[in-house]
Structure formats: C-alpha cells, structure tokens
Amino acid sequence: xxxxICVLFVLFFISCNTYIRTDNTKxxxxxxxxxxxxxxxxxxxxxxxxxxxxxxxxGVGEKFDLLLLDKGNLKSLVESFYYQMFYLPLFFDDVDYKxxxxxxxYDIVWYTKYSKEPIYSNVIEENRMILNDxxxxxxxxxxxFGELDVKYVSDFKDCVYSNSLELDINQIKTITKVAVFLDK
Numbered sequence: 001x002x003x004x005i006c007v008l009f010v011l012f013f014i015s016c017n018t019y020i021r022t023d024n025t026k027x028x029x030x031x032x033x034x035x036x037x038x039x040x041x042x043x044x045x046x047x048x049x050x051x052x053x054x055x056x057x058x059g060v061g062e063k064f065d066l067l068l069l070d071k072g073n074l075k076s077l078v079e080s081f082y083y084q085m086f087y088l089p090l091f092f093d094d095v096d097y098k099x100x101x102x103x104x105x106y107d108i109v110w111y112t113k114y115s116k117e118p119i120y121s122n123v124i125e126e127n128r129m130i131l132n133d134x135x136x137x138x139x140x141x142x143x144x145f146g147e148l149d150v151k152y153v154s155d156f157k158d159c160v161y162s163n164s165l166e167l168d169i170n171q172i173k174t175i176t177k178v179a180v181f182l183d184k
Contacts, residue, residue: 059085060179082174103159
C-alpha cells in the first residue's frame with residue numbers, strides 16, 4: 001500500500017513539474033515575441049471624468065511611453081497622448097471603416113478577412129492611473145497584426161469626425177495626423 005502511495009506521489013510530482021515547465025516556456029515565448037515586435041501599437045485611453053460620461057479615444061504609433069504622459073488634468077493628458085500617437089477614430093462597423101478609408105483616398109479589402117477576426121492582439125499591457133484633477137484613466141496597449149500596413153495621413157479634416165464616445169478632436173491641438181490601416 002505504501003509503495004502505491006509513493007508511486008502516485010512521484011507521478012503527481014512529475015506531472016506538476018512538467019506542467020510548470022511547459023507554462024514557463026509559453027510565457028517566455030510570448031515575452032520574446034513582444035521584445036522582437038517593434039510596432040505599430042494600437043493604444044486606447046479610457047477616461048472617466050467627474051460629472052461626465054466615459055470617454056474612449058484611440059491612437060496608433062510605433063512607440064508609446066507612459067512616462068511622457070502629462071498627468072495634470074484630462075486636457076493635458078490627452079494632448080500628451082496624441083503627441084506620441086496618431087489618432088484613430090472609434091468605428092462601430094466595417095462599413096464605417098471602409099468609408100473612412102475611401103474618403104481619405106484608399107481602397108482597401110482587408111476588412112473582409114478581419115470582419116470576423118480582430119485586427120489587433122489581446123491586451124499586452126494595461127495601466128491605470130488617477131490624474132491630479134481626479135480623472136480616472138485606463139490605458140490598454142495592443143499589437144497590430146502584421147498583415148496590415150499603417151499610413152499616417154495629415155489631410156483628414158473633411159473625412160474624420162469625433163463620435164459621441166470621444167472628445168472633440170478639433171479641440172485637441174496635437175492631433176495632426178490620423179492612422180489608416182491598409183492592405184499589405
């Protein structure tokens with residue numbers, strides 16, 4: 001009886017050790033993949049201002065550094081966010097995105113592939129903070145899938161408008177270009 005218990009214990013220990021080793025290998029592969037990835041990134045910023053509804057904005061860029069964000073108040077944070085990132089409007093469906101790209105002069109077909117799949121990864125980094133003015137902020141960073149190219153367009157004013165979940169982009173001085181996802 002004691003021999004059976006010892007054998008079961010050894011088998012249990014080996015299986016746990018194998019599971020732990022496999023899990024660590026997976027984590028190190030993901031970390032190595034992220035270290036090799038050099039952008040672009042899609043970053044969303046969700047703001048919870050006092051006495052207002054939730055605001056969601058998005059941006060695309062090659063690098064994003066939290067230390068460069070001005071945490072004084074909502075306005076200064078958003079300005080410093082778009083100093084690093086290029087504006088990407090929030091879209092509710094593929095038709096909106098296709099019309100946006102067409103207005104900017106691009107004919108794309110990638111949306112047929114991604115209509116049922118996301119164009120960016122799961123969240124790879126999430127940060128929460130409270131600004132000096134009491135605004136709560138959540139920043140989420142994603143990788144953009146490699147089958148897409150990103151172009152940054154400066155002549156966008158006739159094609160891009162804020163939606164009801166966003167701040168008025170015409171009031172944000174650092175929004176000088178918009179990001180467009182193009183076929184590779």
